[in-house]
Amino acid sequence: MDRRTILIEAPSNLGLRPPVPGAVPGCYKLAGALREQGLPRRIGAEEGGVVVPPRYDRGEWQPGDGVFHAGALAAYARRLADRVEQHVRAGDFTVVLGGDCSIVLGSSLGLRRVGRYGLAYLDGHDDFRHPGNATHVGAAGGEDVALVTGRGQRDLTDLEGLRPYTRDEDLVLLGLRDAENEPENVFEELSSLGIAYTAVSTVREQGPEAVAREALDRLEAPGLDGFWVHMDADVLDPSVMPAVDSAEPGGLYPGELRALLGPLVASPRCAGFQLTIYDPDRDDPEGSCAALLADLVADVLGP
Secondary structure: OOOOEEEEEOOOOOOOOOOOOOOOOHHHHHHHHHHHOOHHHHOOOEEEEEOOOOOOOOOOOOOOOOOOOHHHHHHHHHHHHHHHHHHHHOOOEEEEEOOOHHHHHHHHHHHHHHOOEEEEEEOOOOOOOOOOOOOOOOOHHHOHHHHHOOOOOHHHHOHHHOOOOOOHHHEEEEEEOOHHHOOOOOHHHHHHHOOEEEEHHHHHHHOHHHHHHHHHHHHOOOOOOEEEEEEEHHHEOOOOOOOOOOOOOOOEOHHHHHHHHHHHHHOOOEEEEEEEOOOOOOOOOOOHHHHHHHHHHHHHHOO
C-alpha cells in the first residue's frame, strides 16, 4: 500500500484503577518503552506527535458515581479524535501507542466523524461491562467496548451526538479468554446482540489465519468505509506477557497472535492500529516484554 505510516502517542492511563493505593498505572510508559526498541524506524513511521493526557486523579470517587475521570476521558477522546481524523482523511495508516484501552474512545470517535468504520478488538477480555450487566461501573478500561457501542453514560457514549461510534454488527472481538477463565462471562449477551467474538480455544481449533479471514468478511463488508485494529497486550498469555494489569492464564502465544493480526493490518481497508495496556512497571525489569511487543508489531507492520 502506497501510504504513509504515522505514529501517534496517546499515553493516557485514565481508564485504569490504581495498581496500589496512591500510585498511578504505568502504561503511560508504553510508547517510550517501544521507542527504546527502535519501533518507529522498524515500521518506517513518520512522527504524528503526542496527545498529552490530563492528570490521573480519581479524587473521592466511590462505586455508584459512574465512570471515574469521565470529564477528562471525554476531553481526551476529542483531542485524540482530532489527530486520528486528520490522518485518516489524508489516507495515512495511523499507528497509535497508548496508554490504556480507553483510548479507543478517541480513535473510534475520530473514525465516526469520517464515516462508518468497523473495529477489530484483540483483547483477553470483553471490556463490555455496562449498567445493564453490572452493579456499577468505574474503570473505563473494562467498559470501553460497551461505551463505543453506545452503552453507558451519555457524556462518554454520545460525544458530538455521534452515538454509537461503532455499531454492534461492525465489531469483532478476538482472542478472548475462554468462558471458564472469564470471571464475568458475557458471551451469551454478545451473541444475543450480534457482536462477533472468538475465544482462544476457537482460534486454536480453526487456526488464526482462518479466524482472521472470517473477521475480514465482516470488517470489509459493503457499507463500511474501513476498519481499525485495537490490541491490548493482555491478549497474550502471561507466561510471555506478564507486564499488564490483568494477567490471566489462557491467552494467545506470540506466533498465534502474529498470524491472527497480520492479515488484519495488511488489508487495504485497515485505517490504523493501536497498542495498549503494556505496563513496564509490572514485572518487566529487563524490557523483554517491550522487546516482544516491538518485534511482533514490526513483523506485521514493517516494510
